[in-house]
Amino acid sequence: xxxxxxxxxxxLDLAETAPKVFRALVGFDAASRAGLDPALVELIQIRxxxxxxxxxxxxxxxxxxxxxxxxxxxxxxxxxxREARHFFTxxxxxxxxxxxxxxxxxxxxxxxxxxAQAAARFEDEExxxxxxxxxxxxxxxxxxxxxxxxxxxxxxxx
Numbered sequence: 001x002x003x004x005x006x007x008x009x010x011x012l013d014l015a016e017t018a019p020k021v022f023r024a025l026v027g028f029d030a031a032s033r034a035g036l037d038p039a040l041v042e043l044i045q046i047r048x049x050x051x052x053x054x055x056x057x058x059x060x061x062x063x064x065x066x067x068x069x070x071x072x073x074x075x076x077x078x079x080x081x082r083e084a085r086h087f088f089t090x091x092x093x094x095x096x097x098x099x100x101x102x103x104x105x106x107x108x109x110x111x112x113x114x115x116a117q118a119a120a121r122f123e124d125e126e127x128x129x130x131x132x133x134x135x136x137x138x139x140x141x142x143x144x145x146x147x148x149x150x151x152x153x154x155x156x157x158x
Contacts, residue, residue: 011146011147011148012147013147014143014147015155025136025139025140025143028132028135028136028139029133029136029140031132032129032132032133032135032136033129033133034129035126035129036126036129036130036133038068039065039068039069039070039092040091040092040095040130041133042061042062042064042065042068042070043065043074043078043088043092043095043096044095044096044099044130044133044134044137045057045061045064045133045137046058046061046062046065046075046078047078047079047081047096047099047100047103048099048103048134048137048138048141049061049137049141050078050079051099051100051103051104052103052138052141052142052145053145054140054141054144054145055151056144056145056149056150056151056153057137057140057141057144058151059151059152059154060154062075063154073087074087074088078096081093081096090121091121091122093117094117094118094120094121094122095118095121095122095130097114097117097118098110098114098115098117098118098130098131098134099134100114101114101115102131102134102135102138103134103138118130
């Protein structure tokens with residue numbers, strides 16, 4: 001495994017360096033989650049962060065989920081949700097499957113059956129919101145990884 005050394009030069013802070021871009025991303029994130037069940041929002045963000053190996057976002061969203069009342073049992077099962085389906089509603093399962101397909105889109109696209117399952121569980125507007133949320137968390141994951149954000153340093157609190 002390759003490690004990186006960020007002590008020689010710290011990586012940029014997008015919020016400071018490109019504030020218009022950062023504000024647009026924050027706005028996209030807020031718009032995508034508007035009206036969605038907060039538990040579903042966190043499950044989607046946790047699953048994508050697990051798949052992307054983003055410790056910074058995983059730490060942030062598991063803490064947010066706990067604060068919102070999510071159970072430890074369900075948090076522990078997100079990584080293996082297919083083997084522990086009884087912990088998740090059919091809507092959550094559909095959203096988790098769609099999250100996986102979109103996050104790993106280069107591995108074969110979004111299969112028709114995965115999309116159809118999500119479309120059967122969500123109204124069109126909700127499905128659009130879920131899809132947008134998946135896109136935003138994948139963007140946040142990539143940003144956190146590219147700029148070497150450190151898990152446990154939730155910068156939203158600044």
